[in-house]
Amino acid sequence: MNPFYITGDIPDKYFCDREKETEWLLNKVKNRAHILLTSPRRMGKTQLIYHLYETPEVKNQYYTFYTDIFPTTSLHEMVLLLSKEIYRVLVPRGKAALDRFLASLHSLKGSFGYDPVTGAPSFDVKLGDIHSPALTLEEIFNYLENADRPCIFAIDEFQQITHFPEKNVEALLRSYVQHTNNCLFIYAGSNRHILENMFHSPAKPFYNSTEQLYLDRIPREKYISFAQRMFSEGGITLSIEAATYAYDTFEGHTYYVHNLFHNAFSFAQGKKIISVDDMKSVLLNLLEEKRHSFSSLMNQLNYQQKEIIIALAKDGKATGLTSAAFIKKHALKSPSSVQFAISTLLDKQIVTYENEGRSKWFMISDRFLSEWIRNTY
Template sequence: MNNPFIITGSIPEEYFCDRREETKKVIRTLSNGGNLCLISPRRMGKSKLIRFCYDKPECADNYYTFYIDILHTSSLREFTYAFGQKVFEALHAKSRKMLTAFVQGLKSINAKFGFDPISNAPTFSLELGDIIRPEFTLTEIFDCLEKADKPCIVAFDEFQQITKYPEKNIEALLRSHIQHLSNVHFIFAGSEHHLVTEMFLSSARPFYNSTSILELHPIVTEEYIPFVCHWFDVYERNIDAKDVLEIYRLFEGNTYYMQKTFHEAFINTPVGGACTLDTLRRTIDGILEEASDGYRQILSRIPERQKELLYAVATEVKAEKIMSAGFIRKYSLVSSSAVQAAARKLIELDLLTEEDNVYFIPDVLFRMYLQRLKNTNLIFII
């Protein structure tokens, strides 16, 4: 291992910081036949936690495990396509018998089936256009997993995305399948707190009371700071605990951005050297520069009034009473109705979040980028 601060792929247990109790709850819930709703802000480590649990012997030795990120999907057909592809890929790596059963069970699609002439393993070429009746194909996928020779765990990441599909009653359709499955257990992970909690905690919704709930919070400083200092020390580098705390506070405990910062800072610190505040400043400048093209693209696609509100909220960090005369006057906004319309659209785009009448930008790095645009001399680490 060249860098102990891993940001891509699976993380070996010794490099995985804390999450002991969360790991126990995930495995305990699933191994006892339950389903789990996992809620956390984006980039807080929920996908890494799921994959970490999948790699534990309790899951790896006893279950077929599937992970499907549906954030990029915009319809039931795309959902079904992503689901089918991931099931095929996972079974291809794990079970020839189950792979064959899966391929033979998909009768409703025009996919291209065949056999590899060298390995004689089934091959499968599925295009989005091959799925004509996604509700039928979905039934066939669930039926295959229900008949599998081992129990299955299916994780749908960014599950709130199904509420944005044009088709009606997607929640009810999925719930009607899931409630009858005994060989398949589910993790429904989501990052848009208000949407996910409404889906699983409102008595008017199909998934009400159907899962255990686990909210993922930042790893506490008492765990994270010694973790960082330990691995710098193991690799003969030095970092001060109070500087690690500065990064923790800057990113508000956001797992990915802290890990990314220390991953890059580790590279920038030679063996026998010290990672200083200056090293960390340069590292964060580099991360912001790396992300800036994507953020510029986002800003180029939204109207001026939405941009003005984003800048105002970024400046406040946590903004209250954004439709009040005082807030509008302070940031030279147009009117309360214009702010309300802009906020509604930004929330739909997941560029703004509202909790208990407090508005904030959920992507901490994007907020920092906006703050720096308004103040080019801004230095984030004091």
Template sequence: MKILKNPFIVSGYVSADYFCDREVETEELTQALVNGRNTVIVSPRRMGKTGLIEHCFHQERIAREYYTFFVDIYATGSLKELVFMLGKHIFDTLKPKGRKFAEGFFAAIASLRPAFKLDAVTGEPVFDIGIGEIRRPEVSLEELFAYLEAADKPCLVAIDEFQQIARYPEKNVEAVLRTHIQKCTNTTFVFAGSQRHMMQNIFFSASRPFYQSASFMNLGPIAEEAYRRFVQRHFRQAGKEISGECIERIYTLFEGHTWYMQSMLNRLYEQTAKGEGATLEEADIVLHQTVNAQQAMYQNMVAMLSERQKELLFAIGKEGRAREITSVDFVTRHGLYSSSSVQSAARQLLEKEFITKEENVYQVYDRFFGLWLAETYGTGYRL
């Protein structure tokens, strides 16, 4: 088993030892996968969707009996880019199995054959094609699905930030994908997304192709007690201590949002010497260091916004969790221009992913950015 210098990982998946809880969700998703049920997972970004999927993919039965593929399409903006990401990931996953697999891949995916090249130094096959060279993405997509269906083991494909397909300029992307996916008998899919409203529109609207095509899983925060045990176990294994109160304050501040807690504890663990204990005061210092380290980026982000957008963002940052933002009370309290201008600014901030809206509660999307706003334009913050 791989042993890490710092057990509080902030990217990727290492092993079950560094994965906290999610026992119920792991069992639910694993059972769905092995029984061929396509699944939708929705949660805010950085809540742990990727970790959960990778954890399931590393379960002994799945790792032994299935080919697994995890494709993040957040940065894609067209069907061509989706085809590129899917093709490249399938190729990169199978490449370690040898040149025969790589050659077989390009033999099956005829439309992507120009991407088959040999590295000039190592002589190994590489996937090298410009997105503009993908002339017929619908054909390439059909070939990719056919390749998965012909595999000698069942395939599991997780597509992260799946809501991006609704932003593609092509009009029939959902219908094309749904047509191929519903024909799959050797491939099961996980559709993960962070934009709840968009994901619900894709899968719950009767007029959309993916309507009722997958089971639904809502991924919330890890239970506080489970996370406290996880944190204290790793501190104690290294001969360090951390109080339950300190963990509770961190958990409460970030409302159980996994990545932000892990980022904090990664730094706090690093700065706590063996034989010593992490105090609340030290944790507060680490928190401010973490937030302030991103100040230049946050200043640039604010500079991108219009005056009305800034005013609303600052107001939401001050409140932390803002409700009824178009009400006379909220507009007056924060000196905003008008309810209609707030409504327009909120729509634009949501589109740009500066803020989120969950059950009529508005928050700054990046929790550290929200704290920086509270410090810079509000009354500050502390653990």
């Protein structure tokens, strides 16, 4: 069995570090503060939330809900997903718990409840059944307020609500949250820019309503000793150089480092020790497996866009993309063509950026792609 989980829930034993963050979160929960959780993509927000939910302090006292609203484009859809999540959590809790929720959701009566023939709980709400999302939302909050346990509701990719066509969604949600004493909210997401704007601008409804955790990489020593322990429990020695290579190649970016360890562990079956060279060849194999999808992605880009992402791959991250220096260094055409190409690449989320002080640092979102381009071009 591979101890490096790359999908699904991670059992405690295979969850790396995040001790301080978990303690911080528990403390906020105890003090009844709502939380804003941000990080670059794939740093480990979702897993951290699941981990918090599995702590005995939370698990034994709260109902815990988690909804990722990334796929939603309207309040209708969000309301549907929130209801479905509450339903999912309450079903195993038994009839009394579920009945409380059913009793609150008048507007969806008939679309869910118990199957008249088998008596089994069923949920068959369609988007069209939600005639007034604001009303259903109010009922959801009514339920949360009256649930037989305190609740924690995590809404992941929360920035999505800013794209909803309905007016004042932020203000509407905020006003319900404000009047809820029985439910804490964790708003999570990777679009730091939009989220911080929602929560830190005095003119915005969510202003000052949360405590923020910015989730950074797991510290190198912690990650390395965790990885070495996992390997040694499998009877394999992971050399410190190999572990350091894995961490440093991806600057400790959790998803990428973890994938590499995962593949190294599979590769190691039958071996006694994993060296840097082994780790390098595992990485090359991993990139080779992705060659087809990376090639077709490159195929969809025009010449200018390709030039830019190759330049970004070579630099790792870069600022001042339209500056004379950058253009000259990478033999690009003109500031305007760079500008145009970059904005398309950002739209397609192939490229992302971080704000550091006053400057914007651009990079390829997928670190595997970046590594592959560096090796290929």
